[in-house]
Amino acid sequence: AQKVTQAQTEISVVEKEDVTLDCVYETRDTTYYLFWYKQPPSGELVFLIRRNSFDEQNEISGRYSWNFQKSTSSFNFTITASQVVDSAVYFCALSEASRDDKIIFGKGTRLHILP
Amino acid sequence: NAGVTQTPKFQVLKTGQSMTLQCAQDMNHEYMSWYRQDPGMGLRLIHYSVGAGITDQGEVPNGYNVSRSTTEDFPLRLLSAAPSQTSVYFCASSTRGGRTEAFFGQGTRLTVV
Numbered sequence: 001a002q003k004v005t006q007a008q009t010e011i012s013v014v015e016k017e018d019v020t021l022d023c024v025y026e027t028r029d030t031t032y033y034l035f036w037y038k039q040p041p042s043g044e045l046v047f048l049i050r051r052n053s054f055d056e057q058n059e060i061s062g063r064y065s066w067n068f069q070k071s072t073s074s075f076n077f078t079i080t081a082s083q084v085v086d087s088a089v090y091f092c093a094l095s096e097a098s099r100d101d102k103i104i105f106g107k108g109t110r111l112h113i114l115p
Numbered sequence: 116n117a118g119v120t121q122t123p124k125f126q127v128l129k130t131g132q133s134m135t136l137q138c139a140q141d142m143n144h145e146y147m148s149w150y151r152q153d154p155g156m157g158l159r160l161i162h163y164s165v166g167a168g169i170t171d172q173g174e175v176p177n178g179y180n181v182s183r184s185t186t187e188d189f190p191l192r193l194l195s196a197a198p199s200q201t202s203v204y205f206c207a208s209s210t211r212g213g214r215t216e217a218f219f220g221q222g223t224r225l226t227v228v
Contacts, residue, residue: 009155033214045205045219052214091157095213101146101165102173103213107157 002027004094004106012112013082021077021109023092029053031097034068034075039089039108048090051075079111087113117141121206121220128196128227136191136223138206146212147189151175151202152222158205164189165212196227 003026013019025034036048049059051068059066063083067076079086092106122137140147148163150173160173164183178200180192189208193200203224207217 006157035216043203043222045207047216047218050216093158097214099213101163101171101212102160103148103207103217104160104174105150105158107155 002104004092006106006109008109010110014114016081018080021090023075025073025094029096029098033095035093036077037091082113084113119218119220121223126225132196138189139187140208144208147208149191150205153202198227201227
């Protein structure tokens with residue numbers, strides 16, 4: 001079954017702290033794709049990263065980093081030295097190659113960065 | 116480029132009314148989809164299309180209808196609006212379904228009273 005779990009509904013941290021958003025997925029496919037999207041208070045959805053199941057290399061982009069671990073079916077997202085502008089809802093998503101039409105989203109984690 | 120354009124941005128309907136949410140993209144993407152976003156529920160897939168003339172159901176298709184007569188357009192029809200359809204609706208498109216980045220419209224906030 002295709003499923004994404006973001007157990008953290010809401011997180012608050014003080015500015016400049018590091019924060020990790022968890023994402024656990026379920027799939028029976030060996031080929032699948034994982035995504036993170038950001039939804040700032042303005043409401044639009046912004047693509048952050050895409051990973052395929054054959055690429056377990058962790059990625060860093062500025063203050064953002066992603067840890068993909070197939071052994072634990074997790075694709076966690078870390079923001080280093082958080083800033084107020086990072087306040088948003090973050091969604092993890094999964095699509096399976098056998099059903100690559102469907103992108104299924106988790107319920108999202110609302111992140112508050114406090115000044 | 117306009118990207119993905121949704122209209123209207125806001126809409127209030129009375130129970131039982133029908134309406135069509137419009138979605139158009141100018142990126143020549145084959146794959147288009149509709150999601151609804153409700154508090155605490157994330158984004159749930161309503162319907163999707165892998166190309167002109169082809170549509171399929173997502174997670175929550177009941178009460179909605181779609182068609183895809185052109186690559187550019189993917190309208191979502193509410194047949195008989197119900198208060199449970201009060202939500203924010205997002206249209207998205209991508210080049211290769213779930214294998215590539217999805218581009219989202221700005222959303223339509225629909226209230227059914």
